[in-house]
Each structure stands twice: as structure tokens, then as C-alpha cells.
Amino acid sequence: MTEQQALSEIKKLTEQINYHNELYYQKDQPEISDFEFDQLLEQLIALENKFPQFKFEDSPSQRVGGTITKNFETVVHKYPMLSLGNTYSKEELIDWDNRVKKGLGTNEYAYFCELKFDGVALSLTYEKGILKRAVTRGDGTQGDDITANAKTIRSIPLRIGTQTPDSFEVRGEVYFPKEQFARINAERIDAGEEPLANPRNAASGTLKMQDSSVVAYRKLDCYLYSLLGESVEVNTHSESIALLEKWGFNVSQTYKRCQSIEEVLDYIAYWEIKRHELPSETDGVVIKVDSLHHQNELGFTAKSPRWAIAYKYKAESASTVLESISYQVGRTGAVTPVANLKPVLLAGTTVKRASLHNANEIERLDLRLGDTVFVEKGGEIIPKITGVDPLVRPVNSQPVSYISHCPECQTELIRKEGEANHYCPNAEGCPPQILGRIEHFIQRKAMDIDSLGSETLRGLLDKGLIHDYAGLYQLTFDDLNGLEFRIFSEKKGEYSARSLREKSASNIIKAIEESKKVPFERVLFALGIRYVGQTVAEKLARHFKTIDNLMNASLEELVAVPEIGERIAESVTDFFSHEKNQKLIADLQQAGLHFQIEETEEVSESQKLTDLSFVISGVFHQFSRDELKEKIKRNGGKVVSSISAKLDYLVAGENMGPAKLEKATQLGIKIISEDEFIQLINS
Numbered sequence: 154m155t156e157q158q159a160l161s162e163i164k165k166l167t168e169q170i171n172y173h174n175e176l177y178y179q180k181d182q183p184e185i186s187d188f189e190f191d192q193l194l195e196q197l198i199a200l201e202n203k204f205p206q207f208k209f210e211d212s213p214s215q216r217v218g219g220t221i222t223k224n225f226e227t228v229v230h231k232y233p234m235l236s237l238g239n240t241y242s243k244e245e246l247i248d249w250d251n252r253v254k255k256g257l258g259t260n261e262y263a264y265f266c267e268l269k270f271d272g273v274a275l276s277l278t279y280e281k282g283i284l285k286r287a288v289t290r291g292d293g294t295q296g297d298d299i300t301a302n303a304k305t306i307r308s309i310p311l312r313i314g315t316q317t318p319d320s321f322e323v324r325g326e327v328y329f330p331k332e333q334f335a336r337i338n339a340e341r342i343d344a345g346e347e348p349l350a351n352p353r354n355a356a357s358g359t360l361k362m363q364d365s366s367v368v369a370y371r372k373l374d375c376y377l378y379s380l381l382g383e384s385v386e387v388n389t390h391s392e393s394i395a396l397l398e399k400w401g402f403n404v405s406q407t408y409k410r411c412q413s414i415e416e417v418l419d420y421i422a423y424w425e426i427k428r429h430e431l432p433s434e435t436d437g438v439v440i441k442v443d444s445l446h447h448q449n450e451l452g453f454t455a456k457s458p459r460w461a462i463a464y465k466y467k468a469e470s471a472s473t474v475l476e477s478i479s480y481q482v483g484r485t486g487a488v489t490p491v492a493n494l495k496p497v498l499l500a501g502t503t504v505k506r507a508s509l510h511n512a513n514e515i516e517r518l519d520l521r522l523g524d525t526v527f528v529e530k531g532g533e534i535i536p537k538i539t540g541v542d543p544l545v546r547p548v549n550s551q552p553v554s555y556i557s558h559c560p561e562c563q564t565e566l567i568r569k570e571g572e573a574n575h576y577c578p579n580a581e582g583c584p585p586q587i588l589g590r591i592e593h594f595i596q597r598k599a600m601d602i603d604s605l606g607s608e609t610l611r612g613l614l615d616k617g618l619i620h621d622y623a624g625l626y627q628l629t630f631d632d633l634n635g636l637e638f639r640i641f642s643e644k645k646g647e648y649s650a651r652s653l654r655e656k657s658a659s660n661i662i663k664a665i666e667e668s669k670k671v672p673f674e675r676v677l678f679a680l681g682i683r684y685v686g687q688t689v690a691e692k693l694a695r696h697f698k699t700i701d702n703l704m705n706a707s708l709e710e711l712v713a714v715p716e717i718g719e720r721i722a723e724s725v726t727d728f729f730s731h732e733k734n735q736k737l738i739a740d741l742q743q744a745g746l747h748f749q750i751e752e753t754e755e756v757s758e759s760q761k762l763t764d765l766s767f768v769i770s771g772v773f774h775q776f777s778r779d780e781l782k783e784k785i786k787r788n789g790g791k792v793v794s795s796i797s798a799k800l801d802y803l804v805a806g807e808n809m810g811p812a813k814l815e816k817a818t819q820l821g822i823k824i825i826s827e828d829e830f831i832q833l834i835n836s
């Protein structure tokens with residue numbers, strides 16, 4: 154390679170890397186995989202090493218990729234927040250171990266292995282035991298002050314219960330728990346919104362939001378893995394971790410101190426499979442030299458410590474054949490293409506389908522039936538197709554041509570300017586849309602009539618007993634008793650006939666009657682207005698108080714509500730402008746549903762828990778966490794967020810953090826199970 158060629162190659166790579174850094178860090182919307190990105194960076198570093206005269210001072214190989222935003226106050230880090238060197242290869246890891254050995258001039262050193270949690274780095278500063286500031290990594294030198302958002306993360310202590318140094322800094326990774334990510338995405342899809350792409354970028358985007366209540370709703374979590382400060386008296390990383398645990402920080406119990414690189418390799422092999430069972434996404438292992446004295450000796454490069462390295466797992470992928478594409482029509486009429494694949498084993502499960510999002514995605518991949526495709530499992534539950542193998546493409550294959558008519562009702566599809574999805578505009582007559590709207594209406598989080606299953610619902614529609622959700626309130630016991638419907642057996646692959654028994658019929662009637670008590674914000678959510686998910690419905694209900702106010706609101710008045718954008722505002726005014734919807738609401742009002750905010754007199758059940766404080770932690774069976782909190786309040790008790798000596802009870806569910814448990818035990822707090830709690834209020 155000539156100098157000329159090298160220079161132009163370095164420029165080209167730099168531009169590409171800067172472009173992808175911007176997409177990844179600023180827009181939270183990467184276009185390429187981490188593996189592809191890391192390869193670009195590796196090529197650049199190799200060239201820069203060969204032609205050091207062309208290594209620019211501001212090369213992306215020399216600095217941390219992120220930046221700060223204008224939306225938050227900027228804070229300069231006391232200690233820079235750096236990146237980590239990384240490798241995908243065991244040989245390179247062994248090379249690194251040899252460099253460490255050489256650098257230290259001894260064999261007497263140990264490693265500390267942790268999982269590499271795939272989220273965003275956060276720095277927390279405590280003064281006199283109180284959380285003062287939470288700052289993002291930013292460009293490594295300075296970051297965004299996002300304290301208000303970080304405080305919504307329940308496992309971050311706002312105050313440390315025991316004696317600590319006057320001032321110290323804790324670092325960790327904020328992540329989107331897999332379960333919460335799935336919950337938020339299910340809600341978004343239900344509200345007709347695009348799902349979030351992956352947990353890492355979603356966690357990063359969430360932390361940079363202006364409205365902390367939205368952040369709180371997403372239930373992010375955080376693992377801490379580093380402790381810094383002049384008066385912190387530790388000699389090893391292991392000791393730092395032990396202190397963090399003692400002070401009540403959430404430390405993932407997956408770490409291990411290793412005496413040799415062989416032990417490190419065992420750790421890597423063990424977690425390659427096991428990591429999928431953890432609550433957070435992980436993308437590798439971080440290996441740190443344990444002794445802080447050794448760490449000092451090894452020091453830093455411009456961008457990362459020499460005493461640590463990340464070993465990254467390659468995303469699991471498999472190749473298989475694309476057999477066909479089917480098209481699903483949702484409740485809002487949005488059409489989603491799904492790839493049907495020849496079954497293939499991927500990360501422990503058999504994969505038969507992959508999401509394709511929309512027509513653009515099919516075009517971007519240039520998909521053809523019979524193609525051999527690569528599938529990968531990322532943060533999503535449904536795997537995605539990442540590419541096509543052009544070498545084994547069937548001859549004479551044609552690009553997939555997207556359907557022009559609705560597969561369910563044959564209406565011509567439309568695609569609005571600037572939108573990725575095609576829509577079936579036949580809202581009134583398209584069966585999956587009608588069914589979907591009623592299913593949305595009766596779900597637990599809306600009107601909670603889910604004793605009425607999908608099959609029964611279909612039976613009611615087929616028989617013409619209802620045409621829309623308002624029709625539910627006209628149903629009688631006789632309509633339901635003996636109603637015939639069909640049940641699909643996945644195993645047999647066929648339908649069989651059933652009829653509704655007396656008991657079920659009366660349960661459904663009871664649930665419909667009960668649903669009339671559901672508060673306005675949930676009724677508003679149940680209506681199924683596009684983009685009006687649970688949170689938005691709550692905001693609108695609280696702001697406008699009555700359905701009449703909301704129906705009469707202009708676009709300007711709607712946009713003036715915090716967090717309500719033009720897209721939502723337009724969808725709301727559009728919904729209420731249809732006569733059909735006005736009639737629906739009139740029918741529901743007639744039936745006695747709540748269409749205004751009740752001035753809440755707190756519902757009180759008893760005073761059994763008066764003067765008692767509770768922390769709840771973990772997962773429960775009989776109650777959701779919110780219901781449990783409500784129950785405590787209704788019985789006169791108080792819910793607090795962190796464990797202190799003054800606490801009366803810790804209600805422990807499944808999978809609660811060991812740190813919490815340990816702290817409560819140390820302080821001698823009463824720890825009770827969900828069942829014991831129920832006994833407490835029923836005694």
C-alpha cells in the first residue's frame with residue numbers, strides 16, 4: 154500500500170466510524186452490528202500503526218465515541234470515563250495476558266472477571282452518604298447531569314445507611330431489564346407505535362429523556378462495578394466490590410476472582426450460555442487486573458485502561474432458508490410482514506419465524522423466496538434477518554413484491570407519506586381490526602374483562618351478537634349461555650367446537666358489570682386511539698379531566714400538554730372527529746362507564762398497617778408490585794424505597810437482589826413473604 158492509498162483509506166474509515174458513532178451515541182439508532190463496527194475500528198488502528206504519520210490527534214481510535222447533549226447541564230468528570238479495549242478472540246486475550254505479565258514483570262497477579270452488561274455507563278457521586286449527582290459518560294471528559302432520571306432507578310440508593318467516606322464515586326451500567334423491555338414493546342405495539350430497537354440503545358435514549366415520570370415508568374435498573382475516591386481505602390478491585398455490596402449497591406452476583414488466564418477462559422465459556430438466563434443483556438466479559446497497585450503500574454492509553462479488556466461474544470447467528478412471507482394485520486390496520494423460515498436452532502431455541510418490520514426492510518435486504526438468510530437473536534424476542542447469502546441464491550429468483558391488498562379483507566392498502574408501514578384503511582369491516590380493537594379494550598390493563606377469551610369473542614362476532622366494544626354492555630346471560638365457538642389446537646393443527654357453560658357465562662357478565670368501575674384514564678386507554686398507550690392516556694385524562702374537554706380540545710391545546718407531540722395530538726383529534734367513534738363513546742357513557750377523573754378520596758380498607766413502613770422487592774405472584782403498594786397504602790401503611798434501620802418490614806418476592814437481603818438481615822429488619830403479608834392484613 155502506498156502512502157497515498159493509506160491516507161485515503163484512513164480518511165475513509167475515519168468518516169465511516171464517525172458516522173456510525175453519531176448514529177449509535179447521539180441518535181441511539183445504529184445501522185450496523187457492534188461486530189461490524191469493531192472491525193472498522195480495528196482496520197483503522199492497524200493502518201494507523203503501520204502509518205503513524207497519518208494518525209490524527211482526534212482520530213476515533215484516540216477518544217471515547219460519545220458526546221454531551223444540549224438538554225442537560227454539563228459536568229466535568231473528576232476521573233475520566235474511558236472506553237475498554239476489546240477483542241473477539243481467545244488468542245488475542247492470551248496475548249493481552251502476556252502483555253500484562255511483561256508490564257508487571259511478575260507472574261504474581263490475579264484477575265477479576267465480570268460480565269459486560271450491555272447498557273450505558275453512569276457515574277454516581279455521593280457526599281456524606283447522600284447521592285448528589287448522576288452523570289453520563291458523555292465524551293469521556295464531561296457528561297450530562299441526569300440526576301433526576303437516575304433517581305427513578307429504584308436500586309440506586311439515595312442515601313447510604315452505614316458509615317462511608319465523605320465523598321466517593323460509584324460507576325455502573327444502567328440497563329433495560331429484558332422483562333421490562335418486552336413489556337414496554339408490547340405496549341408500544343398495542344398502541345400502534347414502532348417498538349424500541351434494542352435494550353441498550355433504548356436504555357441510553359431513556360436516560361436522556363426530559364420527563365422523569367416516563368423514565369420511571371420504564372423501570373430501568375443498574376449494576377454497579379466500580380468505586381473511586383481519595384479516601385476510599387482499598388487495595389484491590391475485589392475489596393471495592395465488597396464495599397459496594399456492604400453499602401447496599403446492586404452488584405451483579407456473577408463476578409469471579411481468577412488466579413490465571415485459564416480460569417478466565419473457563420469463566421468466559423461458562424457464561425457464554427448461562428448469560429441468557431440473566432435479567433439483563435450482556436455482550437461479553439470484562440477482565441480486570443485485581444490489584445490497584447498493579448493497575449497503576451500498567452496505566453492507560455488515550456482511550457482505555459491497559460489493565461482491563463473486554464472479551465466480546467459474537468452475536469449468535471444461524472443460516473436457514475426463507476420459505477415464505479406472511480402478512481399480519483393489527484388492530485390499527487398496520488400490516489407487518491413476517492418471514493417463515495425453515496426451522497433452525499439458535500441460542501438454544503428453534504426459530505421458525507423472523508420479524509421483517511416493513512416493506513423498506515425487505516427491500517433493504519433484497520429478499521427473495523428460497524434465499525438462504527442469516528438470522529440473529531438480539532435484544533428482541535423474535536429474531537431478525539441480518540443478511541442474505543448471495544452465493545447460494547436460487548437462479549431466476551425475483552425480489553419479493555409487497556402485497557397491494559389486505560390479506561384479510563382484500564381492501565387496497567395505503568401507505569402514508571413518511572410512514573414505514575402499509576395500512577388497511579377498512580377499519581369498520583376488516584375482521585382482525587374489529588377483533589383486535591375489542592381484545593385491546595378487554596385486556597387486563599384496560600377494562601379487565603379478560604375472562605372473555607379470544608375464541609368466545611370470535612364466536613360473539615360470528616353470530617352477530619356484537620359489532621364493537623360498546624356492544625359488550627348490551628350482552629345478556631342468555632346471549633352467552635351455550636354460545637358456540639371454535640377452539641384451535643396448536644398440537645393437532647385443527648379447530649374443534651365448544652360451547653360456553655353457565656358458570657363461564659355468568660363470570661363474563663360479572664366482569665363486564667365490574668368493568669364499569671374502571672377509572673377514566675383506563676377507559677381512555679381502552680378506546681384504542683392510535684399512539685395513546687397507558688402513559689399517554691393517564692396524562693391526557695389528568696390534564697383534561699373529562700371526555701368532553703378532551704373531545705373539544707384543539708390541536709394546539711393538545712400539543713401544549715407536556716410530552717404530547719403532534720403525532721399523538723393529530724391521532725386524538727382524528728379519532729374524535731369520526732361520527733362512528735362519537736357514537737361509540739355515547740353508547741359507553743349510556744352504559745355507565747367513567748368518562749371523567751374521580752376526585753380521589755383514597756380508598757381505605759383498614760388501619761392495620763398504620764405507622765408501619767415497607768420496602769418491597771422482587772417478583773410477586775398474587776399482586777403486581779403496584780397492587781402491593783396500593784394494598785399497603787389502603788391499609789394505612791407507608792411504602793419507602795430504601796432499607797434503613799427505621800424500616801419495619803421488607804416484603805420479599807422472588808429474585809430479589811442479594812444485596813438488599815443482606816442489608817436487611819444486617820439491620821435486623823423483619824423479612825416477610827407475600828403470603829405472610831396477606832396474613833398481616835387479614836389477621
Ligand SMILES: NC(=O)c1ccc[n+]([C@@H]2O[C@H](COP(=O)([O-])OP(=O)(O)OC[C@H]3O[C@@H](n4cnc5c(N)ncnc54)[C@H](O)[C@@H]3O)[C@@H](O)[C@H]2O)c1
Binds near residue numbers: 177217268325326
Ligand atoms: N453498531 C455501531 O454502529 C456502533 C457504533 C459505535 C460503537 N459501537 C459499540 O459500542 C462499543 C464501544 O463503546 P465503548 O467505547 O463504550 O466501549 P465498550 O462499551 O465496549 O466498553 C466500555 C463500557 O463497558 C461498560 N461496562 C459494562 N460492564 C462493565 C463492567 N463490568 N466493568 C466495566 N465496564 C463495563 C461500561 O459502560 C463502559 O463504559 C463497542 O462495543 C462498539 O461495537 C457500535
Ligand SMILES: [Zn+2]
Binds near residue numbers: 562563577579584
Ligand atoms: Zn383489511
